[in-house]
Amino acid sequence: MSYRNYILVCGGTACESSKATEIYEALVNEIKHQNLTEEVQVIKTGCFGFCEQGPIVKILPEDSFYVQVTPADAKELVEEHIVKGREVKRLLYNKDKSKKHAKVEDIEFYQKQFRIVLRNCGFIDPENIDEYIAREGYAALEKVLFEMTPDQVIDELRTAGLRGRGGAGFPTWMKWNFTKQANGECKYVVCNADEGDPGAYMDRSTLEGDPHSVLEAMTIAGRTVGANQGFIYIRAEYPLAIHRLEIAMAQAREYGLLGKNILNSGFDFDIEIRLGAGAFVCGEETALLASIEGKRGMPVPRPPFPAVKGLWGMPTVINNVETWANIPVIMLKGGDWFSQIGTADSHGTKVFALTGKIRNSGLVEVPMGTTLREIIYDIGGGIANDRKFKAVQTGGPSGGVITADYLDTPIDFASLTKLGSMMGSGGMIVMDEDDCIVDVAKFYLNFSVEESCGKCSPCRIGGRTLANLLEKITKGNGELKDIEQMKEIGSAMKKASLCALGQTAPNPILSTLNYFEDEYMAHIVDKKCPAGKCKSLITYNILEDKCIGCTACARKCPVGAISGERRSVHVIDQAACIKCGACFDTCKFGAIEVR
């Protein structure tokens, strides 16, 4: 280390939007002001993952972990920590005030994590190639170029047992091998960075925090399968990731790590960025390739698979960002090392975006085989506000819910599918007792329906019919036959839709029907929403014995549905009430109940 101290400021999108740039600038100014520029370096890194507590600032070598920092704290951090060597206690992460959790390794959020994909996120300045190189960056490429044959690369991937992280879990070595063996005038390598599931941001964070790992991996693939051109298809709503990729590509070209004659090996490989307009279905590989070709982003039947006939009809390797980020490490540490991590079915780690009713939301990377309980309770710190756990949705809109009974299931591709959900790309949304399961199914289904490309009839028609049935049920108009219809349509969609969007769109309904049929029945038969979420099925009532007649609720009600004299019990006119819940939130005396 050539500096006395390093100050790492989280520069992921989440922290950026909560003023990380201002904090960074304030710290730089403060360091200048104290004449410490020679001794202390301030670095804007990628996401630390612990987004719940952002913006985050970490100071090395002490490994002090400061959370919820504001620009105004910069002066104190520099004066106290850097100049006087005293940690700023009030900003240190400290879960239960008694114990002092100051170091990263002490923070339970990180304890069960194992970082391969996110190895550099939060440690390096993603806009500086030297920092990537300093952490063994591009060493794998060098090894592949000068010490390995393409077959050896594929063997290494086979030994590693790496499976695609974009959802389907297809063995990566097989894909590469198909493309390597396929004939074509030219071949292509594509990075799928279209990530669009609600709540997911694993790929974005990886690109923001460690863009070179993807560039390096794509170049390795180019060398292995015989491609000289790569494309990164990334949605235009990810400006920071695009910016950092552009910087990284320029730097890599400058260092001779991208472009003509890479490291004097005679191998040429370059990468272009293609921006997606944000249609979820364009993440499906055949639709993505059509979109790169300038056509309407619609899936086409496979086979032929892109590996054999992809971009412009040429053999094309297409992998997900997270899949790519694993590859340099596998090449350096070896397939054997990688295959030791995880379960028999699934090797390595998986990054999840943990959100919902969880105490510590954020990005977590865990070895395959970690249980849901460990992720939710040990890493995630359990359910927020001490509510009761109800279910967790994995696999985003393609997945399903998993209930408390299955929390000890070790996570891998097969086990999640068996539970009626799936690994998907890594969204993990935790629900508590206040979440209505029908409403949750409706949310995911509506997402899929809005994102359907409209090509095939089962998805185009079935999706909307299902969505309307759920709407009908949450509106209190459900009938028993609706359940049968949902099952009938759902299974036809699963079997007869063209792409995985339509094939998996009914999963949220089918899995919630499976685990929570009684909750559906409550909506349909009793016309009640047990969680109190479905507005048409609840009423707000004022409890006579609790109302003191303060008039607060009557003043807040936007439609004037509450009447009553000051200091006497108020009443809600049920016909006028629009169930906005304003009165419930306003009453300080707990006099309003939801039924």
Added chain:
Amino acid sequence: MNTVHMKINGKPVEIEAGSNILAAAKKANVNIPTLCYHPDLPAWAACGLCVVKQENSPKLLRACAAPVQENLSIITHDAELYQIRKTVIEMILSTHPNDCLMCARNGTCELQRFAAEFGVREQPYEVRLVDLPKDTSTTSIVLDPSKCIKCGRCVQVCQDMQGVFALEFIGRGDHTVVSPAADLPLNDSPCIKCGQCSAHCPVGAIYEKDEIGDFVRAVSNPELHVVTQIAPAVRVALGESFNLPAGTITTGKIYSALRRLGVAKVFDTNFSADLTIMEEGSELVKRLTTGKGAIPQITSCCPAWTDYMEKYYPDMIPNFSTAKSPMMMQGAITKTYYAEKANVDPATIYSVAIMPCTAKKYEIGRDDNMHASGFKDVDLVLTTREFARLIKASGIDFLTLEDEKADSPIGEYAGAGTIFGNTGGVMEAALRTAYNLMTGEDLKNVEIDAVRGMEGVRTGEVDIKGTTLKVAVAHGMANVSTLLEEVREAKANGDEPPYHFIEVMACRGGCVSGGGQPYATTDEVRAQRIAGLYTDDEQSEVRCSHQNPEIKQIYADYLGAPLSEKSHHLLHTTYTERPLYKH
């Protein structure tokens, strides 16, 4: 042939590698339902009906898209597949108006057929219809988006087979609709009115503009003298609408049916096909021998093609033969030559053409040149499909009709005239006569194999006593670009033109599979219809246009010689550049 062995419902089949499972099933005498697949097109895989099971695999395959593989074992029908298919059909019907009784496809609709076969008796699901108006902007076809099941055939046909891009999908998800490009009225889009979309649509969402009423009114109007002509391709396809095999020649019955429908005269477009050859052949010889006029000369008898050229290749206008299409020539001489001979007031003549083509409905109003007689040269075009309905609705028992002959003086034809209806036929007919014009002799063998066949683009050389004529044939509109780019390139480089004569027909196979022909046209059907026309040619006593006695007569009595002033006025036309999009 590279074959693979597989099983369909346990029954072994051997099939050509690269085929799809639908074809394999067919070989095993099994039909798998599909609403979007059409053998003319690559699998679009949209409808979801053709799903089949692969033994030992939980995933279903789409039989239209999945290629056959060695040892593949497929189950095409079982209780689960039946249920899935029925649910999918019911879902489609839940977004469909289901007003079959008033639909252009009642009786020929593929969706109606499956609804019947699967015994759909109720509408279990929520009904959601598309509420969009019909597009009646063209004079050729009608689009009814409310009936569209989004099978994608028309879009594929228009974009990939025809290279026109007049139709596209707009909107996403359940808001997806098929619409003319840029959401314009179809007539303002690049549409060339070929009607291939209507011939491929499985349902009543695109159909020919029905003008049977005009015909019925005309024949019952005592003041009108109704004169008809039938195109070459109609005679080998109409029979299909009466359950005859494709390719059955029904010329005599058609003449007979027309008379029963009450028309005054029955003529034949084939006569004017011969006339076209006289004019176009002479034009070619003139271009070749005098060096005046652009080479290659390109045929102009297909109105969809002329429309395409005016929109997409206006720089090729000088290369176009100025000869009108046979139908328009026939119309012009009907109201002049025939009127004079028969002493009928041309103002009272109502001229009707029975055509395989929807673009012909557009052609009659193309521009002022289509009024060469001083009147509308052709008043009405009925497609083969309309004609079949008209015959049925008029109570004519087509199959038992006696064969009759066409009327004089513009009803007789040479074999050359009849092969105008298929790809390569115009070229072959023209070469038969050009040979005579250039050498003064007749070909010993009039069958010119070099220009026959079904490849989308065919090129060849024909020896005319020492002069080598380089010829090319293209059919299926999208195929023309290869040839025209070659011509353009040679022109740009100042090289010799790569060809002397090019024949183009917009529809695959030529007019035999025009947009107005009976439904369910496939390459097999095309081959049968084409074989029918070649048989008609073989059976003709006279094979060359210049030998047709009525042709000799019209030149002697009326026109003088090919390319005469009178010919120019009546039988030739001009072209203009047209914008792709009208605004």
